[in-house]
Amino acid sequence: MLYGAFGYDEGLGYTLYYTTNFIFTGLAFAVGFHCGLFNIGAEGQAYIGGLGVGLVCLWLESWPLWLVFPLAILASIVLGGLWGAIPGYLKAKRGSHEVVTTIMFNFIASVVMVNLLSHVLKPPQEMSPESREFSEGVWVPQMHEIFEWFGIEITQTPLNGTFFFALICLFLVWRFIWYTRWGYELRTVGTNETASVYAGISVSKNIIIAMVIGGGLAGFVGINEIMGSSHRLMLNFQAGIGFTGIAVSLIGRNHPLGILLAALLFGILYQGGAELSFEVQAIDRHMVVLIQGLVILFAGALENLFRPQIEQFVKRLAT
């Protein structure tokens, strides 16, 4: 499994490609979590965010990448954020629970996309419900292309420049949550609503903000998938990534650094698992899922099992 994930550069490429997705959805969940929300709608937010990316790419095909890329980011923030904002608004003003509304919005997103793809965006003569391929000018450069600029040759994988953008997002979210007054308000609302009312912090405003940011981050999955890899809008490109993001964030203790590591772990599980079922006949796909499940279980559960020992170890190092 590890060989599949790391052993050769193609495997590594895929691993990091998956990691990129998980970073976005992991962050999407984490931002909500710090505001006391359980945002399980990253799935739908990523889907709709991806729609934004796709639309920008389809419309502005002839524009240069350095203009389209920020616009695509903006579009995924706007649409993904909107998809987060509506449940956020409902939670803040109407008190509807975000778990219910976000999961409903996942379904709505999926229906909207099916309709758009099979009726509006599909080129007339095509059979499969996808949009046409974008022109090459707006593709995010693949990693092997980037490495080529420096004269290094690596195998072609879907891994693309978005990976660096994900790392930037990790850094920005970290600074935002722990170093700005907006992050301070967000965390106050998330840990103690009564205290935030006391401090004059608007609970509803922050809930909506957190959902918008979360939705925007989830929407970035679209950049990686649509603009970086498949180069067309298609059905279910986000399959399961949004939900995995919850596990990524929780295992990573909702901290960007933890999310990076957890996203990497899930990248390994995805790619290594695929490799495993491909190479070893006796292990079928379900077995791989089982193995993944066990890893998640132990990674999550062992955290508390070994925590006292690790804490003591760290203390001993400190003294």
Place this chain on the structure above:
Amino acid sequence: MSALAIELTGINKNFGNVCANKDVSLKVESGTIHGIIGENGAGKSTLMSILYGFYQADSGTISVQDKSMQIQNAHDAIDAGIGMVHQHFMLVDTFTVLENVVLGTETGYSLKKSLEASALELQRLEKEYHLEVGIDSVINTLPVGLQQRVEILKALYRGADILILDEPTGVLTPQEADHLFRVLSELREQGKTVILITHKLREIMAITDNVSVMRQGEMVAHLKTAETNQEELAELMVGRKVLLQVDKAPAKPGKPVLTVEHLDFTDDSGVHRVKDVSFNVRSGEIVGIAGVSGNGQSELLAAITGIQPLQKGQLKINSETIRPDMRADAADMRRFGMAHVPEDRQRMGLVTSFSAQENSILGYHNDPAYNGLFEMDRDAILSTCQHGMEHYDVRPNNLNLRASLFSGGNQQKLVVARELERDPELLVIGQPTRGVDIGAIEFIHRQIIAMRDAGKAVLLVSVELDEILSLSDRILVMFAGQIMGEVQASSANERDIGLLMAGISKEAHERNSSKYPGCHTGHNHQSFTRFFGFRNCNLGTGRRSVVCFKNHALWCFRI
């Protein structure tokens, strides 16, 4: 010396590195009321939890009624005849008194049978100890004083000879507390032993026979109550001389800083909590709002400080007028020059999972002084926090410690430091010393007086009558959402305020006294039925008042 009900020798208990009880010994004579007094965190509750089987002592022996025994859990304690009345009642709100008492001791398959059997026993106990509650009343319809009686009944029903009461008067009015003490004396006359845990010196002096003082996990003194006094006890508790009386010069009030006009508040469930309240607070004076908790003070406080949106009426802070349509929140109030030390520091005043320094800017985090273009200015926050913690002597002096890891008194100092360091024009402060130990109380009181002397206006809300009396210049008494009356602190006495707190205006009492010399005055029909522990009694109509005799005293009720 009579027989010993309880003897503890050499009890040690450590929680991690923290020593909660260190070589504690205690002798409680049978048939006495024994007080255990100490500051918060002195180890009183731990000691009693060991006696009641919640914790196991690390070492030491326990003997009950001269028999040495191991108490592994609450069942052992009950078997040994020990009963406990917790500070927070352990009652099922929707059950009747009978069901609550029986809970956990049901026998046989049929609940009905055991209920019937218990009903008789319970009625006998009620009579014997004058603890009338009405066994079929549902708990959540009973006032706290009566709920407490149910707890006592529960302990007695389980055959307790030794009764432990943990801070029993925290939730009671002075009158209810007096009544509790009468019940306790009654129990003592019947040969029961009572252990009273408290941090209120007055109660120790009023009711106990013997008193043990604890400090920092150690037993520092065993005294006969008759041979000691409050000052000595306070000194033993704190370990240094303490000023129980606050020294203050007469107030020099200036112009009104806060004016409240016709404030009305109805809560979410439609209960009319604050009814047409008007008053003002001038600069250089402390106005205290007294009242039994739950009479609208919290809601009044919430409305004034912007925690709850203003519904009706208006506020004036300095020259600003705040009307309901402005939807002013707590941040706006701060901008108008109000600082607010909330009643509940754990839920409201602090984010307990945040560090001390993060808490030191709560509510002021948008202040430009703490903010750069994007990120907050860590150095500015650090220096504010450092300064506040030094000035207010917060211990431990660790800026990065989570707020939940400070003791209650130090948490309160953190909040007080944050609010007072801003040098506000108007300070609104709720329960400034709830759950705070004597040393810190003295300190916080001095800070409040210093604010006043610096010409600031202070509005103080407290359910501790002593605190109101010693700090305030003017006292307003709230009852059922209304201001029952205003008393000048210089001429106030506890009795007058107590009557107002029970909803009895001075005039009504004077009228009654002239008719029935020496009588007490009750509030109205509801309080009458509550007072006598039965509900829905019909006193007939047409009469204006009822006079009756209870607890060796004459009472008068308006109906």
